[in-house]
Amino acid sequence: MAEQTTPIDSAGPPPGDPAPGIPAPPAAGDRQVIRDALGVGIAVGLSGFAFGATAAGAGLTVAQACALSLLVFTGASQFALVGALAAGGNPFTAAAGAFFLGARNAFYGLRLSQLLALPRAARPLAAHWAIDESSAVALAQRGRRHTRLGFFVTGATLYVLWNVTTLLGALGAEAIGDTGAWGLDAAGPAVFLALLAPMVRTARERVTAAAAVLLGLGLLPVLPGGVPVLVAALAAPAVLWAEGRRRPRPSEESPR
Amino acid sequence: MTVWIAIALTAAGCYAWKLAGLLVPAGVLERPLVRRLAALVPVALLAALTAQQTFAQGTTLTLDARAAGLAAAGIALLLRAPFLVVVGAAVAVTAGLRALTG
Numbered sequence: 055m056a057e058q059t060t061p062i063d064s065a066g067p068p069p070g071d072p073a074p075g076i077p078a079p080p081a082a083g084d085r086q087v088i089r090d091a092l093g094v095g096i097a098v099g100l101s102g103f104a105f106g107a108t109a110a111g112a113g114l115t116v117a118q119a120c121a122l123s124l125l126v127f128t129g130a131s132q133f134a135l136v137g138a139l140a141a142g143g144n145p146f147t148a149a150a151g152a153f154f155l156g157a158r159n160a161f162y163g164l165r166l167s168q169l170l171a172l173p174r175a176a177r178p179l180a181a182h183w184a185i186d187e188s189s190a191v192a193l194a195q196r197g198r199r200h201t202r203l204g205f206f207v208t209g210a211t212l213y214v215l216w217n218v219t220t221l222l223g224a225l226g227a228e229a230i231g232d233t234g235a236w237g238l239d240a241a242g243p244a245v246f247l248a249l250l251a252p253m254v255r256t257a258r259e260r261v262t263a264a265a266a267v268l269l270g271l272g273l274l275p276v277l278p279g280g281v282p283v284l285v286a287a288l289a290a291p292a293v294l295w296a297e298g299r300r301r302p303r304p305s306e307e308s309p310r
Numbered sequence: 311m312t313v314w315i316a317i318a319l320t321a322a323g324c325y326a327w328k329l330a331g332l333l334v335p336a337g338v339l340e341r342p343l344v345r346r347l348a349a350l351v352p353v354a355l356l357a358a359l360t361a362q363q364t365f366a367q368g369t370t371l372t373l374d375a376r377a378a379g380l381a382a383a384g385i386a387l388l389l390r391a392p393f394l395v396v397v398g399a400a401v402a403v404t405a406g407l408r409a410l411t412g
Binding site for chain 2: 287289
């Protein structure tokens with residue numbers, strides 16, 4: 055899915071500046087929770103069209119595009135994988151970029167597991183839906199009942215719609231042929247930018263993003279496909295390391 | 311075949327992250343350095359991916375209609391447009407520019 059929420063990595067309440075399309079907390083009743091969850095699920099679920107079309111435009115079959123949406127079900131990783139494969143990356147470096155992008159879902163799960171308090175047996179099933187949007191809606195609720203309701207309604211709506219629209223997008227792209235003429239190759243970068251924008255709040259993130267852009271573009275002509283993105287990811291530890299050297303005791307987490 | 315390998319690896323890896331969050335004890339992922347890295351690595355990856363998929367043509371850098379599309383997406387984001395509108399603006403501007411410049 056087209057994740058576009060603020061990373062939920064602090065122990066505090068969700069940021070008071072929600073990403074576009076994400077409704078404001080907290081909900082009063084079940085109906086309000088369901089309405090919020092449906093709104094997010096439908097709006098983002100529809101962007102599966104863009105993914106299906108992008109995947110088909112990149113040379114994947116309809117079955118491959120659908121397998122990605124069914125089994126990977128986290129939009130940034132899906133777009134990243136398709137882009138890397140289209141650029142001629144080998145399957146391992148292409149998958150590695152998608153894999154590292156998926157890491158943030160572990161941190162959503164971490165916070166969700168305390169709030170949802172699911173039985174252990176249900177967790178492997180619920181895990182598949184632990185992504186940006188379901189987490190954003192669930193974490194914005196008060197109380198276990200509404201948290202669970204928000205999580206499952208968002209997850210279900212998004213899962214169904216995202217997969218249906220992926221199929222339609224892939225079929226549609228095959229039908230129209232040249233996806234470039236329709237500008238569909240711009241969908242991927244736009245999705246990435248929409249995800250990135252709410253994450254860039256402090257100088258630390260701006261410096262990291264700028265360094266990653268320079269590394270990603272600068273190394274493109276000299277390294278094999280898929281590798282420059284992985285090298286660019288090293289901007290993150292590098293910036294943290296440089297910060298640590300400048301301030302020897304970075305014990306205070308900077309406010310987000 | 312290589313595409314299917316990449317799909318299988320990505321599916322397994324991404325599911326492992328999701329499951330880990332729900333199963334592992336909180337202490338493991340709550341270390342400050344791990345948390346800071348987890349917040350910052352996606353920033354680096356998304357920035358690099360945005361730039362590459364806008365300016366790369368194979369292994370060379372180019373400036374084409376996609377850049378205008380991305381600029382449109384950026385403006386839509388500044389105007390707090392919904393997600394679909396952001397993506398739609400990029401697609402429409404890119405397609406429009408290509409149609410105009412043939």
